[in-house]
Amino acid sequence: MKFTTITKWEFKDTLSSRKSVMIFILQLSILLLMIVVFNSFVANMESEQGLSIAPSLSGFASVNVQDSSGLFQKRINTQVLDVTSSNYNSSLKKMQQGQSTGFLQVPDDTVNDIRTMKPVNLVLYVDYTDPKRSLVENEVNSTAKTMQDAISASWVGSLNPQNDSEPEFSQKSAGGAMPAQVMDRVMLAILLFLPLFLFGNMLVDSIVGEKERKTGEILIAMPISQAQVVLGKGMAVVLTIAIQVALWILILLIAGFQIKNLFLVYALVVLTSLPVVGITSAVSAYAKNYKEAGIVLSFIYIGIVGFLIIPAVAYVARKSMAANISSMTLVMRLLSGEPVAPVDYLPAILCIVIVGLLSYWIAVKLFQREDVSFGPRPGILKLLKDLVSLKF
Amino acid sequence: MKLMTLAGKEAQDILRNRIYILVVFVQVFIILGAFGLAFISSVATDPNIIDNYGLNSALKVGISQDLNGSTLAEDLKAQNLNLVYCKDMNKAESLVGRNFVAVVEVSPNQDVTLKMDNSNIFYPVVSTKVNNAVNEFKIEKSLGSAGFNDSEIQKVQNLVTLKVVNVDGSHASGIALESPNFVEIMYGFVVPFILLLPFFLAGNIVTDSIVGEKERKTFEILLMAPVSSSTVVVGKILPILGFSMLQSLVWILLLDLLRVPIYNMFALLFILFFVGLGFIGIGVIISMMVDSTKEANSAITIVLVFATFVLFMPLFTKVPYFGGILNFIPTVLMVKLASSPELNPVLLVESIPTIILSLCIFLVTLKYFRHERAIRL
Numbered sequence: 001m002k003f004t005t006i007t008k009w010e011f012k013d014t015l016s017s018r019k020s021v022m023i024f025i026l027q028l029s030i031l032l033l034m035i036v037v038f039n040s041f042v043a044n045m046e047s048e049q050g051l052s053i054a055p056s057l058s059g060f061a062s063v064n065v066q067d068s069s070g071l072f073q074k075r076i077n078t079q080v081l082d083v084t085s086s087n088y089n090s091s092l093k094k095m096q097q098g099q100s101t102g103f104l105q106v107p108d109d110t111v112n113d114i115r116t117m118k119p120v121n122l123v124l125y126v127d128y129t130d131p132k133r134s135l136v137e138n139e140v141n142s143t144a145k146t147m148q149d150a151i152s153a154s155w156v157g158s159l160n161p162q163n164d165s166e167p168e169f170s171q172k173s174a175g176g177a178m179p180a181q182v183m184d185r186v187m188l189a190i191l192l193f194l195p196l197f198l199f200g201n202m203l204v205d206s207i208v209g210e211k212e213r214k215t216g217e218i219l220i221a222m223p224i225s226q227a228q229v230v231l232g233k234g235m236a237v238v239l240t241i242a243i244q245v246a247l248w249i250l251i252l253l254i255a256g257f258q259i260k261n262l263f264l265v266y267a268l269v270v271l272t273s274l275p276v277v278g279i280t281s282a283v284s285a286y287a288k289n290y291k292e293a294g295i296v297l298s299f300i301y302i303g304i305v306g307f308l309i310i311p312a313v314a315y316v317a318r319k320s321m322a323a324n325i326s327s328m329t330l331v332m333r334l335l336s337g338e339p340v341a342p343v344d345y346l347p348a349i350l351c352i353v354i355v356g357l358l359s360y361w362i363a364v365k366l367f368q369r370e371d372v373s374f375g376p377r378p379g380i381l382k383l384l385k386d387l388v389s390l391k392f
Numbered sequence: 393m394k395l396m397t398l399a400g401k402e403a404q405d406i407l408r409n410r411i412y413i414l415v416v417f418v419q420v421f422i423i424l425g426a427f428g429l430a431f432i433s434s435v436a437t438d439p440n441i442i443d444n445y446g447l448n449s450a451l452k453v454g455i456s457q458d459l460n461g462s463t464l465a466e467d468l469k470a471q472n473l474n475l476v477y478c479k480d481m482n483k484a485e486s487l488v489g490r491n492f493v494a495v496v497e498v499s500p501n502q503d504v505t506l507k508m509d510n511s512n513i514f515y516p517v518v519s520t521k522v523n524n525a526v527n528e529f530k531i532e533k534s535l536g537s538a539g540f541n542d543s544e545i546q547k548v549q550n551l552v553t554l555k556v557v558n559v560d561g562s563h564a565s566g567i568a569l570e571s572p573n574f575v576e577i578m579y580g581f582v583v584p585f586i587l588l589l590p591f592f593l594a595g596n597i598v599t600d601s602i603v604g605e606k607e608r609k610t611f612e613i614l615l616m617a618p619v620s621s622s623t624v625v626v627g628k629i630l631p632i633l634g635f636s637m638l639q640s641l642v643w644i645l646l647l648d649l650l651r652v653p654i655y656n657m658f659a660l661l662f663i664l665f666f667v668g669l670g671f672i673g674i675g676v677i678i679s680m681m682v683d684s685t686k687e688a689n690s691a692i693t694i695v696l697v698f699a700t701f702v703l704f705m706p707l708f709t710k711v712p713y714f715g716g717i718l719n720f721i722p723t724v725l726m727v728k729l730a731s732s733p734e735l736n737p738v739l740l741v742e743s744i745p746t747i748i749l750s751l752c753i754f755l756v757t758l759k760y761f762r763h764e765r766a767i768r769l
Contacts, residue, residue, distance in 0.1 A: 026694045033701050058718075060580060060727070080576065095559055098734020114551070122554045128564035129733045131579070131653060135572040137556060148552040149527060155548055156534040168503040205686045290685050291600065295411045299418075 006224070006232025010206055011239055020202070024244065027198050031191065031248050035255050038187055058082075061132040062099070063140065064091035067106035071114075072122070075143045076104075080135065095127045102126045102136040114151055186312050188257060189332040192265065193308060195244040196273045197301050200280045203237045204293045207284035207367075216373050227364040230285065234277045234360070241273045261334040268334070268348075272327045275352055276304060278359030285366035288377060325351055394619045398627030406597060406635050416639060419589050423643060426582045427568075427650050434574035439517045441571055448472045451518050454484035454495035464498060467529045471521035493518045502533070565733065568651035578652050579731040581707055584723040586647070587660065587730075588703065590639035591668045592696055595675040597632050599688035602679035625676060625761045633668050640664050656729040663729070663743050666750040667722050671699070673753035680760050720745045 014020045058079070064086035067073040076083050086094070091103035103125040107113065113120050124140050126133045207230075210216040219229055249266060253259060279300060287293035308328040315323035315332070323329045327348040333340050366372045366383075378386075406412055435441050442448060457477040459465045468475055476492065478484040484495045485507055493515060494508035506522050508515055528549065535545045558564070567575065605611035614624060641661065644654045654660065678691045706718040707727065718724055720742050728739055 023690045023694070030694065030697050033697070037701065037705065060576065060731075092559070098732055099736065117547070117551065119547075119550065120552050122552065123557060124554060125557045125559050127560060127733075128558045129560050130731075131565045131567045132575055132731055134567075134570050135575055138572040141554060144552045144554045148549075151551050152531050152548055156531055156538075170503070170505050201686050201690055205684075209686075290689075291411065294685075294689060295414070 002224075003228040003232035003235065006229055007235040007239065010233055010236030014202065014236065014240055024240075027195070027244065028247060028251065031194075031251055034191055034194075035252070035257075038191070061101045061130075061135045063102040063104060063136050064094060064100050065104045065106070066091070067104070067110075068108050069106065069110040071110060072104065072106050072143055072147060075146050077139050077142065081139050092125065095125065098127075098130070100127075101130045101132050102140070104140055117155070120147075185316060185332050185336050186309065186328075188252070188259075188335055189312060189328050190309065191252065192245065192248065192269050192331060193272065193328055195241050195248060196269070196276050197305070198244070199237050199241055200276075200297050200301065201294070202240065203233060203277060203280045204284045204287070204290055204297065206233045206236070207281060208287050208290050208293050211373065212289060220373075226368045230281055230363050230367050231360065234281050234363075237277050237280075238270070238273050241277075242270045245269050245273075259335060260337045265331050265334050268327050268331050271349075271352055272308075275355035275359055276301075278356050278363060279304070281363035282359045282366060285363045286372060286377075322347075324348055327352065395623050395627050395630075398619070398623065399630045402601065402628055403631035403635070405601070406631060412593070412597060412635075415593055416590075419586075419593075419639070419643070420646070422589065423586050423646060426586065427578070427647075427652070430574055430577040430582060431569055434569055434571040434577065436513045437516050437573055438571045439520055441569070442514075442517055443472050449474050450493075451514055451521070452476055452492045453518060453522065454478045454481070454487065454492040456481050456497065459498060463532055464496075464504065464525070464529045467525040467532075468496065468522065470528075471525045473518065473521055473525075494522065496522060504529070565653050566651050567653070575731075579727055581704070583647065583652070583654065583730045584707070584726040585704070586643050587640045587664060587726065588667065588723070590636035590643075591664070591671045592699075593639075594632050594636040594668060595671050595692045595696060596689070597635070598628065598672050598675035599679045599682075599692050600685065601628055601632070602676060603682060603685050603688045606679075606683070607685065621761050622758055625758055629669075629672050629676070632672055633665070636668050637661060637665060654730045655733050656735050659729050659735055659740060660726060662740075663722055663725055663746060666743075666747045670746075670750035670753045673750070673757040676757045677753075677760055722746045 059082040060080045062082035062084065063076070064084050065073045065076065066085070066087055073083060073085065082100075084100070086103070088103070088105060091100065094100045095103060105123045105125070107120060107122075110120050112118075122140075122144055124137065126136060210219055220226065224232075245266065249259060249262070259265060280297060283296050283300065284293050287296065308326045311323035311326035312328040312332050314320060315329045321344070324344045325347040330340060330345060330348050333344075369378075371378050435445065435447070442451065451473050453468065453473045454476050455465060455468065455478065457479050460477050465475060476484075478495075481495065481497055484492065485497075488495055488507055489509035489512065493512045494506055497505045497507070499505070504526050506519070506526075508518060512518075531549060532545055535548060540548070602611070605614060615621065617624075619627075641657075644657055644660070647654050674695055675692060678688055678695065682688045682691060703721065703723045706721045706724055722743070725739050725743055725746070728736070
């Protein structure tokens with residue numbers, strides 16, 4: 001009897017369970033939601049010239065404006081500000097009642113003032129008890145600056161109508177804006193890596209469940225080594241992840257996403273699932289019950305996600321070769337069509353192999369220990385002591 | 393009396409559970425992390441704050457040594473950029489992204505080129521400042537060539553002035569960072585996220601509690617006890633809801649300590665109560681439908697993903713057709729309540745759909761709990 005038999009049993013179990021299939025399908029629907037989120041984030045950022053990933057709630061703050069010329073009011077950014085025409089008395093009353101954050105008063109004779117080159121003195125009344133005051137000040141300031149630039153440009157144009165000696169200004173940028181790059185390049189990689197963390201509960205149930213259902217003894221009595229059992233259970237989950245990743249890629253392609261180096265990307269994502277499944281097996285082999293394993297794994301998964309994402313984001317900011325330790329960096333580079341030298345794969349592959357082997361070894365050793373499987377369970381310190389004295 | 397006994401037992405179970413207490417502490421780190429990230433990103437992207445905090449040394453811009461003392465160099469200096477004069481501009485260009493955020497080059501016919509590294513964290517600030525300087529430079533040059541003297545040029549450049557009058561300045565709200573970006577991130581996302589975190593946990597606690605009873609085979613005994621099933625549901629829900637509300641209240645106080653004042657606390661807690669009732673109600677319904685903690689956890693995770701989508705997407709997207717509907721989303725109401733010093737009664741009216749939906753979920757919970765097939769005796 002080999003580990004493949006266990007894999008076949010576990011995999012058949014998953015496919016024959018209606019609830020597992022339902023969860024599998026619901027995960028696909030989560031992907032569809034993520035695609036919507038992704039697209040709206042990108043659209044939002046494009047509208048903000050790629051400068052901001054701040055929320056953009058309409059009517060977050062409000063400002064009243066008294067501007068008979070309409071020159072300033074129509075230039076105020078209404079993305080986050082509610083702009084309403086009003087007069088001095090009514091506006092101040094609204095501010096006192098907390099119905100608006102500010103009031104902009106534009107002088108009545110503005111058009112004439114601009115024509116005769118007289119300064120236009122704007123007054124902005126701001127409710128200082130309102131924390132949104134900086135938002136109103138900033139937006140009104142920007143409007144004043146836009147108007148100042150427009151007036152200056154019009155003056156310059158009227159003085160030198162045929163002036164072609166005005167200096168030209170051009171901006172050459174290396175790479176896109178940081179938030180846009182992160183969204184474009186890292187987010188797609190994150191979507192592809194997401195299934196790796198959705199099947200942990202399957203493995204926990206498969207290993208811890210044997211303890212909880214008291215079926216571990218039967219499994220041990222079978223003509224198969226504990227190592228093969230752990231490996232078999234792990235491989236069933238890797239297989240499920242591989243299918244889910246393939247389906248996600250298919251959906252992303254249908255949704256119009258461009259996935260360059262498809263097979264390499266797929267192979268790297270599935271390969272990364274090996275240490276994730278190995279760590280999950282080790283935690284499950286030690287855990288007393290499902291809940292304990294679930295909580296510990298939540299924290300460990302946060303750490304793994306950080307280990308994968310941080311180097312990828314760091315690579316976007318500064319193309320450091322050290323960032324290749326994360327397979328997500330490589331996937332991100334492959335997705336963007338960047339050439340990846342064979343030597344660049346080395347750190348990530350080494351990391352996957354070392355962590356994978358180590359975690360499976362720990363999982364097998366823990367599974368083989370009677371005190372861990374049937375109790376009384378030894379503490380972490382005792383296990384470490386055994387490890388140091390080679391009694392593990 | 394029976395209800396209080398049952399609620400007391402549940403409350404003790406929650407407070408004795410080390411994992412729940414650990415998760416509460418984890419939330420503190422999430423709050424501090426979110427606050428720190430919002431603070432740092434706001435400082436790095438706001439030219440005024442960088443000026444006020446004296447962080448301009450990070451805004452390194454390379455410029456040719458030949459331009460030392462020129463009008464453009466003076467305009468760039470006036471924007472508080474850290475100018476570094478370079479002999480070899482080709483070398484300076486190769487250092488963009490490492491030593492310099494940007495380099496400014498001027499051609500013999502006075503055309504200005506800005507070369508910059510967009511992935512640098514300070515690029516928006518440097519881009520804004522250089523643009524401002526170049527605009528002023530262009531205007532000065534054009535007006536100068538038209539025969540304007542310095543004072544006339546100054547006059548044209550200051551045709552629009554803005555005077556800010558502080559109303560009620562003596563009662564100014566103390567905010568940790570006077571930055572529009574910080575205010576938007578904190579109130580527009582972090583505050584509702586933090587206040588809802590305990591209710592995400594509540595969904596898990598309720599499934600643990602009910603499915604745990606099923607797994608330990610004590611659920612049947614509980615239902616055999618001489619108490620109505622409504623009492624059992626309420627007895628289980630009440631302490632979980634209270635535990636979550638208490639956490640939210642503590643997070644409000646913590647945010648106040650961090651100088652992110654949260655207004656209309658009671659109205660916020662009122663909305664949170666009904667949102668929590670809805671979450672916990674869904675948790676109970678899930679618990680009735682599943683057989684094991686594994687199934688319950690999977691189902692609650694999926695529900696939370698959908699809930700996150702419905703609750704937080706409106707904060708980041710603009711859908712003009714659904715603008716009216718979005719005003720009723722609890723997170724949108726929470727953003728407006730938490731950031732407004734005065735209570736706007738319209739917001740309470742807009743919370744009615746949330747209340748109705750939560751009460752409906754709660755009624756379904758009560759009905760489903762009594763259902764024999766759900767109990768599976």
